Amino acid sequence: MKAVGDFLHRRQDVVRRLQWSMALVYFALLLGPVLAPASGLGRVAEAVFWGVWWPAVILSVMVFGQFWCGVLCPDGTVTECASRHGHGAKPTEALRWGWWPLLAFAMVTLFSDALDAHRSAWGTLAAVGTMSALALATGLWFGKGRRVWCRYLCPAGAVFSLLARASALHFKVDRAAWDAAPRPAPKPVDCPLLLDVRRLTSNEKCNMCGRCSGHRGAVELSWRPPGSEIITLRDDEARPWDAVGICFVLVGLCFAGFHWTGEPAAILGVALALGCAVAASLVLAAGRAGWKRLAYALIPLAGFGLFLGAVEHSLALLERLDLLPWLRWPFVGLGVVWSGRLGWSLVADIRARIVFAILSVGLAALYLLV
Numbered sequence: 001m002k003a004v005g006d007f008l009h010r011r012q013d014v015v016r017r018l019q020w021s022m023a024l025v026y027f028a029l030l031l032g033p034v035l036a037p038a039s040g041l042g043r044v045a046e047a048v049f050w051g052v053w054w055p056a057v058i059l060s061v062m063v064f065g066q067f068w069c070g071v072l073c074p075d076g077t078v079t080e081c082a083s084r085h086g087h088g089a090k091p092t093e094a095l096r097w098g099w100w101p102l103l104a105f106a107m108v109t110l111f112s113d114a115l116d117a118h119r120s121a122w123g124t125l126a127a128v129g130t131m132s133a134l135a136l137a138t139g140l141w142f143g144k145g146r147r148v149w150c151r152y153l154c155p156a157g158a159v160f161s162l163l164a165r166a167s168a169l170h171f172k173v174d175r176a177a178w179d180a181a182p183r184p185a186p187k188p189v190d191c192p193l194l195l196d197v198r199r200l201t202s203n204e205k206c207n208m209c210g211r212c213s214g215h216r217g218a219v220e221l222s223w224r225p226p227g228s229e230i231i232t233l234r235d236d237e238a239r240p241w242d243a244v245g246i247c248f249v250l251v252g253l254c255f256a257g258f259h260w261t262g263e264p265a266a267i268l269g270v271a272l273a274l275g276c277a278v279a280a281s282l283v284l285a286a287g288r289a290g291w292k293r294l295a296y297a298l299i300p301l302a303g304f305g306l307f308l309g310a311v312e313h314s315l316a317l318l319e320r321l322d323l324l325p326w327l328r329w330p331f332v333g334l335g336v337v338w339s340g341r342l343g344w345s346l347v348a349d350i351r352a353r354i355v356f357a358i359l360s361v362g363l364a365a366l367y368l369l370v
Helices: 002-010 012-035 041-064 067-072 074-085 100-114 121-141 148-152 155-166 175-180 240-259 264-314 316-320 324-346 350-369
Strands: 169-173 219-223
Touching: 002 012, 002 219, 012 041, 012 067, 012 074, 012 121, 041 067, 041 121, 041 155, 041 264, 067 074, 067 155, 074 121, 074 148, 100 121, 100 155, 100 240, 100 264, 121 148, 155 240, 155 264, 240 264, 240 350, 264 324, 264 350, 324 350
Parallel strands: none
Antiparallel strands: 169 219
């Protein structure tokens, strides 16, 4: 994989052409159905956005990390370009508040599912286009050629940051090689997300753009055991907004939104009830001090549930062909085994392991039977 990372580093010209090509296709599919409603482009856009793009990105982030964000995402391309020519303000402390992406994703998800926005060109424009407009505005005001939107505000980034922790690919940083590199040191890494690459240990915010690959002979794209980052997570590294996001958004709201589309009261009620049940089970298993850390073990199972929900919600064709049950069993099975393994590694107490196993099996049953 080192060669892939080094290619991304060397051929940023190719990456930029690919990014702008994706941006052109994206805006054509976003605006075309609204500007030319009789063209038939609406059905194509719906299939691409909700039938192909959203499920495929969810699955790719879980397995490979956030390559979509760093190499293909139109919003990232737009916000970085705008930032090169914008005001150049520094991100404020309020902008860095960790709850923003989670709240934004919850609002977008609730809006989309409650109003069934996926089924209309104007709904898609409101749900997706608003995010692109905000990304552009953020780039015009904040940063100097950086992706402040992606780092602190992107709603999809709230979920991708969680899923990427389980991925099997990451840019591994060798601190000893970094510090021992010959001087004078090369120019700093052009990290669009302003990450401290030297101290990078987590995949959560890395956009996998490859610009740091090979830096000081210490950064390399490499494989790792899936979920290893979650297993090595310390209690003081587990953040409350991540734990709340996993319980109430990644599990509760996403599940409720997919199955009670068009019913706002039902979506909110089910999301809160399911989120509370999951959080209470985690507290019962690991106590108030450890429940936030244990919540990360649910990422694989909840991620596959999100993927299956996206497929079910987006592709009516699958229901007509009766393919969905065949998709559910292998993905949910893999998710419950993966999450079970992570939970087993994060807690040693047998009672905690039993409670977490019951929680995992219960969630799996929901994804399979509802």
